[in-house]
Amino acid sequence: MSPSAQRPGIAVPSTRISRLWHLGRATGDLAAGIGVKGLIELARTRRSDDPARIVLSPAHTQRFTQRLARMRGAVMKMGQLMSMDGSDIFTPEAAEIMSSLRERAEPMPMSQLTTVLDREYGPDWNQRFRRLEFTPIAAASIGQVHRAETRDGRRLALKIQFPGVRESIDSDISNLALLARTLGMAPSGVDLAPYFESARAQLHREADYLAEANALETYANWVGDDADFFVPKVHRDLSTTRILAMDFADGVPVDQLADGRYRAAERDRAATALTRLAMRELFAFALVQSDPNFGNYLYDANTGRIVLLDFGAAVAVSEDLIAAYRALARAALADDRGAMRTAAIAIGYVSGDDPSAQIDALLNLLSLASEPLRSPGLYDFGSSDLFERVYARGREMFYSGVFSSVPAPETMFLHRKFMGAFMLCRRLRARVDLTAMLSSYLD
Incomplete structure (x- = not known):
């Protein structure tokens, strides 16, 4: 197997206290970037027809997104949703940096990556591949994707789950619910608890890669031979609950x-x-x-x-x-x-x-x-x-x-x-x- 170099990663914080601390730091970066005037403006626009506009410097935006990227998991997923159309809320410069959350998270360190590979494939996992690139081609909220080629010539994308992310879903959702209540993200009388519970259940489903493999195959059958789309094939012999192997696609x-x-x-x-x-x-x-x-x-x-x-x-x-x-x-x-x-x-x-x-x-x-x-x-x-x-x-x-x-x-x-x-x-x-x-x- 021919490996490629990987830049040093940052370990995923796994305990509720450590994740709450990171979330607090990220929120602090955001609040510091907005400033007192910006916070007052956000409070005002909640009660008016004028669109909210956050004037956030690139430096503060960079620190905010870096913290979310380091946390991964449910917190980063919420950050991705914030970035979907940030041009309506953030300045163009800030929105451009926020958009990076849709495509990458901090990669996990090599020690965590090899621990996952050892646990899911066994200690001789490297015998299965002719090549596995240790530098991920993409990283998101729950896992990162690596390009690989098997001994029998299959070109694959391996979606490898961050360790601790599945175990941290419940605490992340609890922390986000606490933050939502503290910041008054919903008007009085509106209970967001069912939504957080639904999000929690959905994230647990997303963290089960065999369930995702089933959904991918079901979806591929529905799409059929539609000329507009390509649905990658699942490779079951290399897929587990925490690794999903599929066709590589450009x-x-x-x-x-x-x-x-x-x-x-x-x-x-x-x-x-x-x-x-x-x-x-x-x-x-x-x-x-x-x-x-x-x-x-x-x-x-x-x-x-x-x-x-x-x-x-x-x-x-x-x-x-x-x-x-x-x-x-x-x-x-x-x-x-x-x-x-x-x-x-x-x-x-x-x-x-x-x-x-x-x-x-x-x-x-x-x-x-x-x-x-x-x-x-x-x-x-x-x-x-x-x-x-x-x-x-x-x-x-x-x-x-x-x-x-x-x-x-x-x-x-x-x-x-x-x-x-x-x-x-x-x-x-x-x-x-x-x-x-x-x-x-x-x-």
Whole structure:
């Protein structure tokens, strides 16, 4: 086996106290970077229609993201979600640094890496490979990916889980819940506990790589021979609960199509394909890959295909919930407020006993968000300010006390999925015919 050098890594903190300390340091870096005026501004914008804008220096942003990257696990996952469309909250310079969380974490030290390999494959693991590159090609919140070639010539990507991350999920979620309560991240009367519990259960599923292998194979069967996508094959003989072996695939994160090297036609095609796939996941597969991280989709310029990665966050959707969203989509296309009200109650957005003003406010928000569905032909996300309007209105409603309850936690993953598709279309300045695309799933 021919190894490559690895830069020194930083051990993953594994105890609750050590992770709470790191989280406190990261929060302190963020608060110091924002400053007193910035904190006052954030408090003010929570009660207004004006978009929040954090003026954070590159130096403070770098320290903040480095701490999250060192922690890995649930805390880094939350940081990745913060970075998904940071241009609306952070300055461009800060948003650029935050985006690094979507593609890398601090690699684990060689001692931790070899400990995982020894435990999962046995002490003679090196006999299985002709080559294993010890420098990871990618690292995220739960594990890092290494390029490898087996003795029989298979070119693989090995997703190797950080030691201690699975064991730290519960403490991370408890620490984040404590931080959320301390900072007042939700209005009074809104209980975020079910959401944190749902996130905890999902992260435990993501940390089980054999469960992810099952989801990947199920998903590949659903995708079939779709010419727009490539789903890597699982290699079971080298996969365990903490190592996932799959085909190696080339490509760049799909959001990089936004730079000047790619034509508008390529951006439109990629955005259309992934939006269509999101609708197929809900209405046809009943299996949604709910992690919107752009790094989970690689664009292969040589083939024009999109490589689909990371199925740890695959969530099965019940038939009743699918039927309710189908009814909501039909109502939104027809701009039928009565039918929208019925569907919103079925999903759990509101209760039939809620005050009419509260229900009307929710229906107005749903009608606003469905603007692209009622726009025949290509909707130009690049020239639309819909995201800002929905974001501002939704935040105002959330903190105004309009909602006396929140929908069931399982809807959170669907919201995350479709918000990710929306943000990708926006990032790529794509033109997508959502009306025609959705209509085919509503018959």
